[in-house]
Amino acid sequence: xxxxxxxxxxxxxxxxxxxxxxxxxxxxxxxxxxxxxxxxxxxxxxxxxxxxxxxxxxxxxxxxxxxxxxxxxxxxxxxxxxxxxxxxxxxxxxxxxxxxxxxxxxxxxxxxxxxxxxxxxxxxxxxxxxxxxxxxxxxxxxxxxxxxxxxxxxxxxxxxxxxxxxxxxxxxxxxxxxxxx
Numbered sequence: 001x002x003x004x005x006x007x008x009x010x011x012x013x014x015x016x017x018x019x020x021x022x023x024x025x026x027x028x029x030x031x032x033x034x035x036x037x038x039x040x041x042x043x044x045x046x047x048x049x050x051x052x053x054x055x056x057x058x059x060x061x062x063x064x065x066x067x068x069x070x071x072x073x074x075x076x077x078x079x080x081x082x083x084x085x086x087x088x089x090x091x092x093x094x095x096x097x098x099x100x101x102x103x104x105x106x107x108x109x110x111x112x113x114x115x116x117x118x119x120x121x122x123x124x125x126x127x128x129x130x131x132x133x134x135x136x137x138x139x140x141x142x143x144x145x146x147x148x149x150x151x152x153x154x155x156x157x158x159x160x161x162x163x164x165x166x167x168x169x170x171x172x173x174x175x176x177x178x179x180x181x
Contacts, residue, residue, distance in 0.1 A: 020179065021147075021172055024154040027052075028129045032086070032115035032122075035098035040084075040113050042152050049176050050082035051169065052146040053160075054126050056089035057101045062143045066160050067105045070145075074112055076170055081177075083112040086125065090116045130154065145169055149176050 031041045051073055055063040070083055087093035093101075098114035107114070116122075126132045131154075132142040147156040147169060155176055158169045 018175060021155040021175060024156070025129075025131060027148055027152045027154065028125065030117075030121065030125055030129070032117040033095055034109075035095050035102045035107075035114040036109055037095050040115055045082055045084070045148075046152065047150050048080060048082045049150060049173060050084055050148045051173065052084045052086065052130065052148060053144070054086045054088050054130075054132060054142050056087050057093050057097055058089065062160065066143060066145075067101070069160055069166060070112070071105050071107070072166060073145075073169065073173075074108060077173065079111065081111070081173065083107075085112070085114045086122055087114065087116045088122060088126070090119050090122055147172055147176065149179070 027042055029042050031039055034040045051070070053066055053070060055066055057063075067085065070085060073081075074083055087098065093114075093116050095116065098116060102109065102112065102114050126142070130146055132144060132146070143160045145158040145160055145165070146154055147158070149155050156169070156172050158165045162168075
């Protein structure tokens with residue numbers, strides 16, 4: 001009996017532990033231009049937990065809401081977390097245009113990068129790297145946020161249209177932050 005009680009307590013406490021989030025893929029290497037004009041690479045983000053989304057500055061639909069939600073992530077997380085918004089309209093979204101958009105959303109330039117580059121590179125990154133195809137194969141309508149760990153592994157997808165997605169994203173982000181590298 002003396003052994004059974006501690007053993008039962010140990011087993012019950014283990015049941016309450018959250019298993020690690022699954023690894024859903026790896027972000028491939030990239031080198032893109034930020035709103036500041038600097039080059040940002042996947043390797044530059046190594047060691048940071050980060051959240052990615054795909055937007056464009058002239059979007060009449062979900063992009064402004066998504067950028068407001070990303071701002072909430074910025075405000076709710078510490079200085080070690082990075083945010084990365086990839087444009088799907090690089091012909092229009094030049095670094096100066098992205099800088100104005102970033103300023104509108106009070107993005108901290110050392111934490112929240114708005115990235116542009118060649119259309120083909122961004123399309124490939126979204127479709128094949130982040131696996132964000134929509135039903136018709138177009139990327140520009142994806143409203144999902146992507147949680148990426150310190151080793152550039154995708155750990156979760158979050159539909160920004162769901163009421164509680166931000167709570168889930170922040171909870172999972174904190175879990176990934178607590179993981180040993």
